[in-house]
Amino acid sequence: MPVMRDDVVAWLERCAAVLEENRDYLTQLDAAIGDADHGANMDRGFKAFMAKLPSVADKDIGTILKTLGMTLVATVGGAGGPLYGTFFLQLGVKTANKLMLTPEDWTEALEAGINGVIARGQARPGDKTMVDALLPALEAFKEAIRNGDSFGKALQRMAEAAEQGMKATIPMVARKGRASYLGERSAGHQDPGATSSYLILKAAADTWANAT
């Protein structure tokens, strides 16, 4: 089975639950090198979306994802709002009018989302940002599909690559965002944005494990 509309809804519900569970963890990561609001901000944004979800859950996937994007933009604030807002808005643009997703649809949507994040935040790989988790994840997914893996298996590869990318931010010196003011002192800490990106992609892999 491809990923159906209800699977997308289940993914976003899982994201909201995972971000609530990890609220304090993300905030602790952010306190070390930023301004200690990432966990609270993401939780607030996804909670606001959960309140709106019943009114769009029977619409197409694009509408659901765009609603999430707009909600995050208006409720998260800081840098996370525009970045995750852009990510889900772009996902929504690529999935407009769709009621299911094939691996090709997911590749195209994820690629557009990541390109949106890069255009908005001007971050490059190695800058110690969410891009360091997202880009390797996309590459791993594409490679797995090329190698003939099932949709679900390829999503697993995607989540593993995101996790490695997240961990790879630990020794990096930040070149974007508030952590960059710390210069060398930002090394030795895992980036909170890369961490939330991993959690969101991991939630997709876990929810859609049986997709084909």
Place this chain on the structure above:
Amino acid sequence: MKKLINDPMNVVPEALEGMAKAHPDLIKVHFNPNFVYRADAPRPGKVAVISGGGSGHEPMHVGFVGYGMLDAACPGAVFTSPTPDQMYEAAKTVHGGAGILMIVKNYAGDVMNFDMAADLLRGEGFQVESVLIADDVAVESSLYSQGRRGTGTTVLAEKILGAAAERGYDLQRLAALGRRVAENGRSMGMALTSCTVPHVGKPTFELGEDEMEIGIGIHGEPGRYREPLKKADEIVERLMEPILKDLPFKAGDRVICMVNSMGGTPLSELYIVYRKVAEICEKSGIQIVRNLVGAYITSLEMAGTSITLLRADDEMLELWDHPVKTPALRWGM
């Protein structure tokens, strides 16, 4: 935490409600999304000048809404940038048909949220320009960082650009002037104490009784150096040296000087600071032709000061002297 508040979560809306009641002749307040705008907006034919940023820096920006300064200001949560829907709705409310100028401080969140608002507005056919303020010399290397933070020069830019818009500058001319102001302003700040964000409940950083933090931003971010406390004159020298060296300011320059309280420092101490700033400028042949001494861009109740120098030309000075009537800055009318 000891604060004069009702509920930490209601600090921003309750302060806005109070402002609206205190200044009904000057401003109006819109809630959800939150923004403060001129009571007489929109002004047909005038470029709408809007700004915004995290709350906790009052009077900036909401206190600078009114004749001769801002048309609207968008306050975020304390020390958190506002969201695009605030700037979008504010701009549409005050737009007078001549375009929108956004004054943005250089923080990743502020820049992205204002960019998104500008994209939304341009998508609907509005003309939008923005001026980025990045004047804090405490951030040394901009090559590998977000770049310099926007601090004190923002206040001077809002005054000068607000006056220019009032005088009928078109959007392009206003944006060019704004960039010139941004290029010629430099600031640096220091803290004697930390500050407490209401919904966090504990001080952002710990500072000993005999310590000071040099080169702080305006959100209680760590500074450039933590040092034993010194006398005011020595502290001023410590702040003025990197400011003067950076532009650099030279003998013969005319400057607008702001000596600012971070929120908790009394006016008497600010004048002790100004006394030394004036002495250093005199010795360097730099002429302070206008000044502001007071609390204009603060970090909640933090004790400390920041110094801003803006090299001003005749046009900037004439616009500086133009009448202004806002809750926090008034002269000439």
